Each structure stands twice: as C-alpha cells, then as structure tokens.
Amino acid sequence: MTQAQITFSLNGEQHQTTVDPRTHLADFLRHGLGLTGTHVGCEHGVCGACTVIVDGLPVRSCLMLAVQVDGCTVETVEGLAEGDALSPLQQAFSTHHGLQCGFCTPGMLMTLEAFLRATPSPTEQDIRIAISGNICRCTGYQGIVEAALSVAATRADSP
Amino acid sequence: MKAPPFQYHRPQTREELGALLASLDNAKIVAGGQSLMPMLNLRVLAPDHLIDINRIPELAGIRETVDGIEIGAMSRQADVLSSPIIRNQLPLLARALEHVGHIQTRSRGTIGGSCCHLDPSAEQPAICAALDAEFIATGPNGRRVIAAADWFHGLLQSALDDQEFLEALRFKPWAKGHGYGFAEYARRHGDFAIAGAAALLEVDGTSQITRAALVVFGVESSPRRLHKAEAGLIGQMIREVAVAPIVDAARALDPMEDAHVTADYRRHLAGVLIGRALRDTCSILERSQ
Numbered sequence: 001m002t003q004a005q006i007t008f009s010l011n012g013e014q015h016q017t018t019v020d021p022r023t024h025l026a027d028f029l030r031h032g033l034g035l036t037g038t039h040v041g042c043e044h045g046v047c048g049a050c051t052v053i054v055d056g057l058p059v060r061s062c063l064m065l066a067v068q069v070d071g072c073t074v075e076t077v078e079g080l081a082e083g084d085a086l087s088p089l090q091q092a093f094s095t096h097h098g099l100q101c102g103f104c105t106p107g108m109l110m111t112l113e114a115f116l117r118a119t120p121s122p123t124e125q126d127i128r129i130a131i132s133g134n135i136c137r138c139t140g141y142q143g144i145v146e147a148a149l150s151v152a153a154t155r156a157d158s159p
Numbered sequence: 160m161k162a163p164p165f166q167y168h169r170p171q172t173r174e175e176l177g178a179l180l181a182s183l184d185n186a187k188i189v190a191g192g193q194s195l196m197p198m199l200n201l202r203v204l205a206p207d208h209l210i211d212i213n214r215i216p217e218l219a220g221i222r223e224t225v226d227g228i229e230i231g232a233m234s235r236q237a238d239v240l241s242s243p244i245i246r247n248q249l250p251l252l253a254r255a256l257e258h259v260g261h262i263q264t265r266s267r268g269t270i271g272g273s274c275c276h277l278d279p280s281a282e283q284p285a286i287c288a289a290l291d292a293e294f295i296a297t298g299p300n301g302r303r304v305i306a307a308a309d310w311f312h313g314l315l316q317s318a319l320d321d322q323e324f325l326e327a328l329r330f331k332p333w334a335k336g337h338g339y340g341f342a343e344y345a346r347r348h349g350d351f352a353i354a355g356a357a358a359l360l361e362v363d364g365t366s367q368i369t370r371a372a373l374v375v376f377g378v379e380s381s382p383r384r385l386h387k388a389e390a391g392l393i394g395q396m397i398r399e400v401a402v403a404p405i406v407d408a409a410r411a412l413d414p415m416e417d418a419h420v421t422a423d424y425r426r427h428l429a430g431v432l433i434g435r436a437l438r439d440t441c442s443i444l445e446r447s448q
Contacts, residue, residue: 021166023161043197045264051263054266058262059263059267062200063192063197063267065167114262130262132261133260133262
C-alpha cells in the first residue's frame with residue numbers, strides 16, 4: 001500500500017513521517033510513535049478512551065485516520081504534564097479520586113482539557129454532558145466531575 | 160478492528176472531487192468519518208478508494224442567501240450547533256443537534272455526511288424532512304436540487320448517484336416565532352436513538368394553527384412525515400390541540416424490529432415521542448403569545 005507523507009505538530013513538536021493511509025490515529029500514536037498514553041477501547045467510537053485534541057477540538061482518534069492530521073496540531077495526554085509536574089487537571093483527578101484503573105483516564109483528561117478551555121465556567125450538568133461520550137467503569141464519574149469543577153473554580157479565582 | 164486497505168485521495172477542489180468520482184470504481188467519500196470509520200474498522204465496508212473531502216473549503220460554511228440558509232455539506236455538527244444563524248432561524252435543527260453523538264463526534268461529524276449515510280436513527284436527516292430541506296448535488300451533468308421528499312431511498316440509501324456528491328443543504332426558515340419540539344429515546348444520551356420525533360407549528364394572531372410539520376424517525380427505514388395528521392392540525396387552537404389522533408397516526412406506521420427492540424416497542428415510542436414533541440411545540444407557542 002502506498003505510504004503517505006505527513007507533517008504535523010504533536011504536543012508542541014513538529015513531526016514528519018510516513019503512514020499507511022488505513023491506520024487510524026490512535027494506532028499510529030501508539031504503535032508508530034510509541035505514545036501509549038492514548039488508550040484504545042472499542043475502536044468504533046463508543047467508549048471515548050482514545051480521545052485526543054486536534055486543532056483545539058476533542059476528537060476520537062479511532063475515528064480519524066493518521067493521514068488526516070497532516071498539517072494539524074495534535075495534543076495527547078503525554079503533553080499535559082510538565083516533566084514530573086502534573087497539570088492542574090491531572091492533579092485534580094488525583095486529589096478527588098477521579099481515577100481508579102486508569103483505562104478511561106487519558107480520554108477523560110483530553111475531553112475535559114478541551115472542554116474547560118472552551119467553557120471556563122461550566123455547571124456540574126455541563127461537565128456531565130461533556131463527558132457523556134467517555135465511559136468509565138470504576139469511579140461512578142463523581143470524582144471526575146468534582147475534579148473538573150475544582151479546576152474550573154481555581155481558574156476562575158486566578159486572574 | 161482495523162480498516163481494510165484502500166487508496167487514499169485528498170482532493171482540494173470540487174472539480175478534483177468530481178473527476179475522482181467519475182474515474183474511480185468502488186470509491187467511498189469520507190466526510191467527518193464518524194459513521195464511515197466504524198464501518199471500516201468493523202469491515203462492514205471495503206472500498207478500493209477513499210476520497211477525503213475534508214480539505215475542500217468550498218464545501219463547508221453556513222450562508223444566508225436569497226433562497227434560504229445554505230449549510231455546506233462538510234459543515235461540522237459542532238459549528239452548526241453553535242451558529243447564531245441556525246439557533247435563531249432553524250432552532251429545531253439546533254435542538255436536535257444536541258442529541259447527535261457527543262462533543263468528540265460533533266467536532267468531526269458533518270451534517271452532509273449524516274444526510275448521505277442515512278442511518279434510520281439519525282436526527283439530522285429527520286430534521287431535513289421536517290423542514291423540507293433541499294439537497295444540492297453535483298455530478299457529471301452539473302448541479303441538481305433534490306427535494307427532501309425525493310431524497311430518501313430507503314435504508315442507508317440517498318438519491319445521490321455514484322458519481323454525484325452533496326454540496327450543500329438549503330433550508331427555508333419558518334416564520335419568526337414559530338413553535339418547534341423534539342423528543343427522542345436512546346439508552347443513554349448521545350447513543351443511537353431507538354425512536355424520535357419532531358414537530359413544527361406556525362400560528363396566526365389568534366393562536367390558530369396555520370402550518371404544521373410532524374416527523375417520526377428511527378421507526379421505519381427512513382424518517383416519516385405524517386402528512387394527514389399535519390393537515391388535521393390546521394385550524395386548531397394551540398391551547399386545545401387534539402393530540403390523540405397524532406399519536407394514533409405515529410402508531411399506524413410499520414416499525415422496524417431488531418435484536419434489542421421489538422416493533423411493538425418502537426410503535427409505542429413513536430406515539431409517546433410525537434406527543435411530547437407536539438406538546439413542547441404548543442407550550443413554546445403559548446409562552447410567546
């Protein structure tokens with residue numbers, strides 16, 4: 001199969017590489033680039049575990065081809081922390097017990113990261129709707145919702 | 160769970176797209192990919208060629224024209240949902256889009272894609288049916304406008320020919336202050352609807368109904384307008400609308416059956432949901448009178 005050449009930005013770094021056009025973005029990130037933070041659950045757009053941010057918007061990376069990010073800016077869970085310092089959202093997940101087995105966590109984090117940038121002062125209901133496309137079997141969602149609310153409150157307090 | 164091999168094409172203009180469609184066999188267009196990618200991953204489909212129309216800028220965008228509101232086929236559901244033009248002039252479409260998937264799928268999913276794919280449970284084609292949208296298609300013989308009444312050719316089948324593509328959808332907004340209602344039932348918010356319904360009403364200064372549209376979807380293989388029931392609404396006062404005949408009309412349809420949902424259950428839902436959509440429409444109108 002003809003390989004396609006793509007250039008894109010990933011977590012702030014420019015990449016130029018070739019991909020098989022049928023490879024979806026999640027597989028490419030995990031197998032092509034070794035970034036296994038993005039999880040693959042259902043591979044048909046139901047579970048939300050593979051959510052990444054493309055050009056500022058949350059997308060399901062199993063429902064997008066890697067070749068389609070040519071020229072785009074991609075953010076994955078690996079881009080959230082600075083070195084060993086967790087991002088405020090990651091820290092809030094830890095503080096509020098927003099994770100347990102961790103399988104859904106990367107997708108939850110990337111969905112909420114994109115959502116909170118676009119909606120800085122959400123209600124609890126807004127947050128529940130935002131993560132309605134991410135399935136978690138451990139937490140009952142309560143801790144995740146509390147984590148998101150606390151990050152929104154902190155951001156609202158800081159100038 | 161991996162897509163079968165295909166040749167990937169990425170045209171930059173409508174002309175390049177037309178030329179590809181005219182020259183390739185077993186080709187499939189990918190718009191937002193939120194239905195097609197699962198079908199590829201599950202290997203329900205195995206096209207030889209995939210034509211990606213995400214980089215054709217003319218196919219996206221929302222415009223107010225003398226003929227109505229034109230929504231480019233590649234317009235993302237998130238953009239349609241957040242558009243002030245749509246919210247003000249086609250509020251039923253905005254209301255229905257809140258039920259379409261989740262924020263991650265609306266970032267990519269397109270209104271044109273949904274209307275070409277034609278899943279029976281899809282909200283957007285149903286709203287097109289309710290609003291009598293026009294589908295603007297381009298093919299080797301130029302452009303043609305297809306009325307909503309002629310667009311639906313059965314399960315997953317639109318009126319588009321193999322060599323045609325959908326350019327845009329055109330809507331004529333209903334009168335300012337019209338009533339609208341939408342109701343659907345899905346196992347979880349954003350899941351495929353088991354059934355759904357929508358209603359539109361216009362009234363005169365005395366609250367008498369002058370125009371009506373009723374649609375039920377997810378029940379038969381295509382969205383179904385209830386034309387007789389609509390005609391029966393004309394002349395009624397919105398405070399005393401007879402809902403029972405509308406519910407009966409929705410329950411007279413011939414529902415699909417699948418492993419999870421019986422035809423009887425769909426028939427029941429069709430009646431409940433059209434009733435809810437109609438009552439919501441009337442209360443919007445009552446509040447604004």
